[in-house]
Amino acid sequence: MPTDPREIEAVLRAASKCYETNPYFSARYPERGADFARSDGGYLVTLVDQPLAYVIQQVTWLGTLLACRGVPRWLLETHLLVLHRELVAAQPKRAARYRRLLLAAEMLQAERRAWLTQPLFDALAIRFMRAAGPGLTGVGPLPVAAVCDECCGIGKAVPSLVSWLGDPARFSARWCTALDACVAQARTEARQRDGMTAIDATTIGAA
Structure with missing residues (x-):
């Protein structure tokens, strides 16, 4: 998890919104779904100071892991978008740092749309x-x-x-x-x- 309290709150808000918007999580993973959403969000925030190539690599790895466990990457894509929005709202002066998460979401989106518009x-x-x-x-x-x-x-x-x-x-x-x-x-x-x-x-x- 990040150490900045405002970033932690943003992570928790994003995880809660994604969990509430997608009943699949609570239905299939009633005990672990919310915890996974929070821990994944926290991990993603720790990547924002890394080069974009590394962020893309890690998001690709995480997306593949989740997809193999019954969580399609579209859910990670939407999580990244919500997380980015919450982080920018919490810390607008750090928007440039958080942009890497938005770009990672756009990468997942582009790969998905390459097959289906x-x-x-x-x-x-x-x-x-x-x-x-x-x-x-x-x-x-x-x-x-x-x-x-x-x-x-x-x-x-x-x-x-x-x-x-x-x-x-x-x-x-x-x-x-x-x-x-x-x-x-x-x-x-x-x-x-x-x-x-x-x-x-x-x-x-x-x-």
Whole structure:
């Protein structure tokens, strides 16, 4: 964790907002989810004085680790955006330091959009939630994001999510069918795009 009290408060606020916005965390990780969000946020803040290349490297490592454990990198992307906003609000004079976190979020976003444009990403997420019926709110983007992670070379991204989110012991047959259809459609759309807009993440921004 950082040592500055204002940064610590920003970390806690960002973690709380992300946790509350994504019920998936409390549903799947009821005892550890909030702690992970806080510890990950604290670690990310400790990176802000490092060169951008190192920040990108560490965010890539953390994103891969999370994706393999059922947490698509889209959630890390949104966490970084919220964390950046909270830090700048708490310490506006340090905005230049915190910009590296924003650039890391933009790197994750760029990699995701290389496979599915944002409008298509959103449309697939909405279609899944409408088809799935009652279940768990706010999870529409997760299977779509997991497919993007899979396309980026994280082979465990989809199965680590679907093993829980598509568990027939937890969710209805309608839900599980809709989830399978969402994953299949996202894979089809991503194959058609084939990462055609992929960019070198290390060129985003300036150190």
